[in-house]
Amino acid sequence: MADDGSVTTSAPRSAGATAAVRAYAQERIEWRALNIASIVFFAGAVAFGVAYGLKGDTFYLRLATEALIFGAVALSVDILLGFAGLLSLGQALYFGLGAYAGALVLKQVSESFWLVMGVSILVGVLSGLIGGLIAIRARGVYFALITYGLAQIVAKVIYNTRELGASDGITGIPIVNVSFGFWQTKADNPAGFFFVVLAVIAIIYLGLLYLSGTPFGRALSGVRINENRMPFLGYRPDRLKLAAFVLASTIASIAGGLYPMLRGFVSPELMYFDASTNAIVATMIGGTGTLIGPLYGSVILVFLKSMIGTITTHQIMVIGALFMIVVIFFPRGLLGYLREIVVARSRTKDGGGP
Amino acid sequence: MLEIRDLHSHYGFSHVLQGVNLTLRPGECVGLFGRNGVGKTTTMRAIAGWIKQISGSITYNGQEIGGLASNAICRLGIGFVPEDRRIFPGLTVEENLKLGLMQTAGRSGAQEAAALERAYDLFPRLKQRYRQMGTTLSGGEQQMLAIARVLVGDQKLLLIDEPTEGLAPQIVDEIFAIMRKLKSEGHAILLVEQNVKRALDITDRICAMERGRIILEGDGNSQADRDALMKAIAV
Amino acid sequence: QDIKVGALPPFTGPFASIGQVIKVALDMRAAEINAAGGIMGRKVVLVYEDGESNPATATQRAEKLFQVDKVDFLTGTVHSGLTLAVGQVAERNNRLLATTVSFSNAITGDRCSPNVFRVNPSAGMQASALALWAADFKKGAKVYYLGPDYEMGRSTIAEFKKEAEKLGATTAGEVYAPLGAKDYSQFFGQMRAARPDVLYMSTGGTDSVRLLSQLKEYGLTNMKLIGNSAAVTSDNLDAMGNAAEGFITSGNYSTLIDTPANKVFAEKFKAAAKIEANLYAADTYTVLDFYKAAVEKAGSVDADKVRAAMRGLAWDGVAGKKVMRAGDHQAIQDMYALELKGKTYHPLAKVDGEKAAGPDLCTKW
Amino acid sequence: MSSADDIVLETRGLSVNFGGLRAVDNVDIAVRRGGITSIIGPNGAGKSTFYNLVTGAIRPTAGKVFLEGREITGTPTHKLSAMGLSRSFQITNLFPQSTVFENLRLAAHALEPWSLSLLPVGRAKRAEAKAEALVERFGLGSKATEMAGHLSHGEQRRLEIAVALACDPKILILDEPTQGMSHTDTEEASRMVRDLSKEITIVLIEHDIDIVMDLSHTVVVLAQGRKLAEGPPAAVRANKDVQTAYFGAH
Amino acid sequence: MLDYMQFVLAPQMLNGFAFGIAIVLMALGLTIIFGLLDVINMSHGEFFAIGAYAGVVLLASGVNFWVAVALVPLLMLPVGVLTERLLVRQVFDSADRHTLTLLLTLGLSMIFYDGLKMVFGPNPLRPDNPIPGGIEVAGVFLPAYRMFLIFLGAAIIAAVWAIIYKTSLGAMIRAAAFDRNMASSLGVPVSAVYSATFAFGTALAGLAGILLAPIFSVFPTMGHEFIVIAFTVVIVGGMGSIKGAVLAGLLLTQVQAIASLIISPVWTDPILFGIMVLVLMFRPQGLFGRLGHG
């Protein structure tokens, strides 16, 4: 074929650059905006932690810690939705399972932070495998509704299980001591625990950022865009989806493991639909497929909810309206737009398409 | 009949149509040719009202139709056979076909039945398969259905985008025969076709398109213009 | 300086109607106390946050009340799990919480907390009071049990059954419907076949509405209906029409209990809330008296001092005297068997509070 | 010449029913290594269905498929691609929201071992070099960073073949590759298919009879699900049955 | 044994049937909106609740029950049209409109739910049973209103099915559902068809709301309490399939009725869910595929 297909286009090719180089350049531009946003996020979080820690504040630090924990759940929603194109309406299930596992470990086995992390990873992987094997058979909206049903059922079972505290949940979870060898803190130290959680979230975030650039991450995008073609290339979309599902459930479960350390209790409500939708709203606010977006979204949502709860008793209405505004006017979310602007700028600089 | 003036359209960042000018007179068959991606389909879609982001003017019998809803455009007497067939998957062959009857309002039941019958006569294969779901037809059969579906209406202007794509030679012959017949019945046709040689048999006027513009217009029956066209699109 | 009292009633979620009752009762009593000079001359200020019937939200809001609003005392919780979780927040912030609605036995039983008090009767107290009445109603009555299938629904039935069988009742059948069941008619076949004298129900809210109206739809009216105090309340009574006529429960409150305080309260509450006062209203109304008495006794709002004052404190509730048992922080009070006639519960028989409450099972202090 | 090793793809008694319709009826075909085998036939003859059977997209009602002597009937599609069987689609089936380059890279990556899939992209040079080469080879250089869904129909058809090639197939099944291509592009495409056939075995479904006659060493004619004729182009063309069933009055 | 059949099993199954019809009525609107517009309408439950409350208001203002049954669906039409025009349509062109419409209607359901609670208060209400009493056949009591529901429900379902599959209007609606542009170019007034379809689904939800109100009572959370089972039914039957919804609705309620008898009511929900999972494992598209696929 003609070495230059440019009959169809007026765009001059950037001199000498190979397609791969140009493809990379474009991807870098897309990510640049997000990377700056993530640096701002984590730097801001550290500054906040230091400032409020010095101030001796409790409430806001603990609220921010909670926002980070829920942010991880939103991240897990983003892995499924933004990468594999699967909308999970039951992500709180894995959060809840991690939380229950953490609570039981702390109460009955050992007051060890590391053991809780290990167990919640294990619980996340196992429950993700089981849930995933069921859910990934379904596609599109069926997937959404299956995950929804799965979470409902398990929450109900726990609600009915006396050994797990039934509807009352589990209280009286001891305050753990978190030790990194060189530094240690207790879960009831607002600033200390904030930094512990921040570190965990940062590790998760960086891990996902790395994954998004690997062939695995790209294959997930392939599943999202055209699952049907994947097997003809030699991929197994079911395996890829399962891997994404397990990854997401594990992250949600880790976040769950942190929760009882912060709040000292667990209850079936942690797995309810509301909790799952909050994670989705946070993801949508921040921007699906952006990874850092859900963390922003979670912070915004948690603080917003904390505020409107005081102002009005119609928070449901406010959240509902927020939902609709985001979906209609900002379907790409905060960072989605940021990315778009940056990309558009770079496009106009290069001269654009035909 | 159809008059396009300085038509522009954009898909996101790309400026696809960059000032198309095209005129079509009643009963005339105009061929629109060009390499892949020059904007032939986009032009058709703009006329049919599938693309909303356009500027410039498209008038049909003196009425501005740019920006009208597709169904309003259809009701004015413009029929469209799109390049990718667009058979409705959940409808049977017959239901697909019957839907075409909607194009022309105010016909009696008998007239509609006759229109269906004529379509089945043109494509007996469709008659054999009439209860099958539309998208389980083979590629070629779907193409026949797409054409038949528009023919059951009584449209004065037909936009036909690559009608012979994927058809066996035998059927290709039939399709050209049908188009010739349509022309003789007084239908105006805007035809996009890659099989230029065959298309030239029925076109009255020919246009070559490149980079979103019509770069050449000529008489379909003049050998000089034909040669120029071939040269223009075979860059 | 004002005394700040925080409240976490559910304004949204399944218990929203109770949340509304709580707000009216608290506002009413706080205004009265302030009009009479406040607590130790200090004004009572109520700070509300929506508890949402969700412990996760409620704990966060409780922290806000304690940390940001700096309330001295917290009340108004409904959902038992939420009370337990928030009680723990109170414990960690060294503040006190009193619930006026949650009736899970655990709150003053195996999960008792030095910082948590209960003004209303527990599930156990209600069950034994009703069982005492049932034993008198018919010797060896055949009881059919129907409850929502969750911890509270089951434990309430178990509690009652234990007491009732001790007193000679027999069990005709037992069925647990999913919480929020839409259609109870599917249980009526078995129920009809068992021919019980008494149907004991531990449903609540709209479940009760459906159960009772469907019972009537199917003409199952030839058995005595009894149940826990949350089954038929002024919130859901209107929707039942006359399907709940004759329903019997046990509790510590009825608008007809004849005390001077109650007369005034019942009327005033009805004027303010547009519904008749119920047990939640009465107990919530009286929690501020409880707190006031304790603070005045302690001479301070300091949690440790107030706690000490609360233990063993006796005060006048709307419908009679209440004593806060020091051993488990459960208020002891007289109980009644109550029968629904028209829209009002009529007291049938009185049961001694100490007897209904049973032994103190808390071992934390 | 006809030793068993030479047969890359073989079907024996392959049949499938759709309700009452026997879309593919007892078809035996043996595709020899190298060169181009074309399958032609009137519309609805069962060509695409035959492809779907071979590539595992549909299960046959009866019959077997062999790839290099190994039976592959019912083998999941993804394994077939790993075994070297790749296909393009008659109706374009790409990753529309990915760039052209990404489409190709994704395809090229598929056959890298799993262990590599967690290493970041920078190291998977091989797949990238391949994508790069294909972009150039198919004249999509100027469109490398465009969304595939934004290409024109003809460009998408080209990309469709390129993606199928990126899987490094031993045997490539092309379903009407030139459908919708302009005349010049068609000529180039057929040149390219001929070039490709020097490296890999190609099975071609095509209605452009000139291309078929020009390129293939064997032509198989299907009609109404059955094999009507098989042989070198000239012989097939001369066949009376084929003429009535297919060519018409051309 | 015979006694058991007669007094326990038979009424149980009959009750299950009446409940099943009720659920199908609700699921019908859901499945139509999905099948034709590709929208998972999470606010369907709230439409159901609005219908019930509208009924309560009409009855309270002295309107006869039967007149109210006729009026409520009409009152729901504008609700449906507005929802479709103002909300659903906004995201219709988006690539991931499945997700977006799902989230959008979820948000809407929150607003409706809270709004209903604000206007009518959190307490349950219930209109009186318009046909109290019943007949006793072979010792089995059949409440009159439920019998009526079974017949009316069956008639409505049949009518809806006929409209969609047997009329050219139905073919038009289905075509518009599959390919907007093409349908439009064939003269189908797509925009009106969408609004009408959405409104029709909404009206069905409202109708179910008022018809079920005397039995199930009316309260703000009724929407999401009923929507769960309606979704299960729709998934098992196949999203968008009317046949599927009917079959699954009747089947699942029977399973529920019988399982609650011989196992325990506690297990009915997990059992229903288990069925859903099983169906999806072997037929990911549900028992019957999308509307129009048969």
Ligand SMILES: Nc1ncnc2c1ncn2[C@@H]1O[C@H](COP(=O)(O)OP(=O)(O)OP(=O)(O)O)[C@@H](O)[C@H]1O
């Ligand atoms: N949905 C779209 N988004 C962005 N760009 C598009 C879209 N559709 C088409 N294009 C671009 O518009 C240009 C013209 O496309 P069009 O389909 O009109 O070409 P065509 O002349 O019909 O080509 P072909 O012969 O291949 O069908 C192409 O370069 C294509 O990349």
Ligand SMILES: Nc1ncnc2c1ncn2[C@@H]1O[C@H](COP(=O)(O)OP(=O)(O)OP(=O)(O)O)[C@@H](O)[C@H]1O
């Ligand atoms: N799922 C199905 N159900 C019923 N009939 C089917 C199904 N799939 C294909 N068919 C029928 O089988 C026959 C063969 O179809 P196929 O697509 O294989 O034809 P083809 O040879 O590729 O034709 P074309 O050249 O037009 O693409 C057609 O008549 C078609 O209608």
Ligand SMILES: [Mg+2]
């Ligand atoms: Mg085109």
Ligand SMILES: [Mg+2]
């Ligand atoms: Mg084909």
